């Protein structure tokens with residue numbers, strides 16, 4: 397991992413840094429650039445704008461992870477249920493699904509609790525006429541996440557999986573899941589070399605190998621990347637595999653390469669924007685800043701100039 401990225405992630409864990417950043421009002425430019433806001437109504441407003449004005453699709457993430465108690469997991473589930481209700485009521489469910497982290501709905505308490513809670517969210521998504529994608533977290537939870545996913549799919553086959561190209565196991569997982577709905581990303585956690593490719597070039601090569609397997613399958617691949625080279629290669633490979641534009645989609649994060657999001661949509665591609673919201677935005681924001689250290693100086697300047 398890039399040493400600057402490691403440093404930023406370490407600083408993010410420092411209490412003083414956390415206090416300074418977390419007490420910045422959420423409306424400040426940089427936070428707002430990557431996070432829709434703290435409330436469900438903020439998430440609905442941003443979704444409505446992306447769908448209505450820009451022709452994009454959305455997946456919504458209620459921020460919160462590493463929940464260690466049932467009460468917090470329950471609050472997260474209720475937020476998703478409320479969100480899904482509102483998406484349905486305002487007529488956005490056809491274009492917006494939700495992304496759920498099992499750690500936010502109780503995986504650390506027990507796999508059964510995470511499955512029960514995720515099932516409630518899937519049932520509400522079905523009621524609202526949309527679906528769910530189960531985010532993938534660090535490698536110690538990959539097996540549990542795939543087990544829960546398999547259970548969910550017994551009732552809701554459209555539930556999306558996420559596979560991370562930096563993991564050595566992922567090519568096999570792609571072969572296993574190629575006939576289903578799968579998001580392919582590079583992977584966002586600090587993983588040991590024993591289980592992951594460390595060299596970014598190796599990760600990119602594995603991304604392309606995995607993309608080929610998914611495009612050869614009968615499922616619905618969702619390519620989550622901002623990498624211009626990978627986006628171009630996927631476009632080419634999709635043509636080789638005779639995939640129409642509606643047979644796969646690109647996914648990008650809210651606030652990242654927004655020009656490219658519109659450009660891909662204008663070319664006729666399905667583009668889905670991952671929109672996070674909620675009070676627990678700090679960890680998410682730090683990971684985004686660490687991915688692109690150029691954003692950090694912009695962030696610090698805006699903190700200083702407004703405080």
Ligand SMILES: Cc1cc2nc3c(=O)[nH]c(=O)nc-3n(C[C@H](O)[C@H](O)[C@H](O)COP(=O)(O)OP(=O)(O)OC[C@H]3O[C@@H](n4cnc5c(N)ncnc54)[C@H](O)[C@@H]3O)c2cc1C
Pocket residue numbers: 530531532533558560581582583584585620621622623624647648649652653669670684685687688691
């Ligand atoms: C929709 C979506 C869902 C995701 N879900 C998961 C998940 O469930 N589990 C998981 O582990 N990871 C997930 N990720 C994160 C992913 O694994 C990567 O950490 C992240 O997307 C960065 O990788 P990249 O493919 O964009 O390539 P990178 O090599 O990081 O970036 C390629 C280029 O994109 C641009 N770029 C990238 N990041 C930024 C930024 N923050 N600001 C500005 N420009 C930037 C730069 O031009 C950069 O050169 C998801 C990502 C997306 C887009």
